[in-house]
Amino acid sequence: DTGVSQDPRHKITKRGQNVTFRCDPISEHNRLYWYRQTLGQGPEFLTYFQNEAQLEKSRLLSDRFSAERPKGSFSTLEIQRTEQGDSAMYLCASSQTSGRPHSYEQYFGPGTRLTVT
Amino acid sequence: AQSVTQLDSQVPVFEEAPVELRCNYSSSVSVYLFWYVQYPNQGLQLLLKYLSGSTLVKSINGFEAEFNKSQTSFHLRKPSVHISDTAEYFCAVRTGNQFYFGTGTSLTVIP
Numbered sequence: 001d002t003g004v005s006q007d008p009r010h011k012i013t014k015r016g017q018n019v020t021f022r023c024d025p026i027s028e029h030n031r032l033y034w035y036r037q038t039l040g041q042g043p044e045f046l047t048y049f050q051n052e053a054q055l056e057k058s059r060l061l062s063d064r065f066s067a068e069r070p071k072g073s074f075s076t077l078e079i080q081r082t083e084q085g086d087s088a089m090y091l092c093a094s095s096q097t098s099g100r101p102h103s104y105e106q107y108f109g110p111g112t113r114l115t116v117t
Numbered sequence: 118a119q120s121v122t123q124l125d126s127q128v129p130v131f132e133e134a135p136v137e138l139r140c141n142y143s144s145s146v147s148v149y150l151f152w153y154v155q156y157p158n159q160g161l162q163l164l165l166k167y168l169s170g171s172t173l174v175k176s177i178n179g180f181e182a183e184f185n186k187s188q189t190s191f192h193l194r195k196p197s198v199h200i201s202d203t204a205e206y207f208c209a210v211r212t213g214n215q216f217y218f219g220t221g222t223s224l225t226v227i228p
Contacts, residue, residue: 042207042218056214108161
């Protein structure tokens with residue numbers, strides 16, 4: 001098991017462009033979370049999936065943001081018409097739920113750093 | 118909604134000295150508590166967690182944290198820090214299906 005991976009690690013884009021990030025969770029994990037982290041702040045919850053179902057979305061997630069997990073494995077996060085305020089580290093985490101509390105432990109990927117110029 | 122407060126944004130400490138990183142949360146209703154560490158240019162790694170049982174939990178590298186329900190706190194301690202402990206530390210609380218993170222404490226160990 002290679003852990004949670006994210007691609008790309010860095011993305012520089014011009015304002016107004018669309019970007020898409022990918023997250024590959026740990027293979028047996030059925031839950032996948034997206035977070036955004038800005039400088040000097042902790043991760044802020046954006047959305048999460050259980051298998052392919054998107055179960056919760058934060059109010060931080062504007063209409064320009066969309067996330068998918070089509071087959072319950074990898075996930076993509078797309079930002080349309082990027083703004084400078086979207087510049088941040090986007091983190092993905094996965095976990096396994098099996099009815100036992102310790103299974104809710106999250107494993108994080110290295111993140112994708114987005115810079116909007 | 119849950120909120121997590123880490124009052125100290127930066128903590129400098131000399132090598133081999135003790136350290137305490139403070140964490141308080143807003144709601145004590147059915148919470149699970151975590152400390153994550155983030156080394157420079159790396160992702161967040163779980164350091165330790167409280168789910169139930171003994172209120173004192175320990176990590177393999179000498180850190181410990183104590184769940185205090187009455188004070189809604191989960192402070193992180195280490196009796197003697199090493200240079201390699203220099204990192205950003207995040208306290209997190211799981212309530213329901215969401216995780217809430219504090220703003221982080223930057224621990225710098227001075228040789």
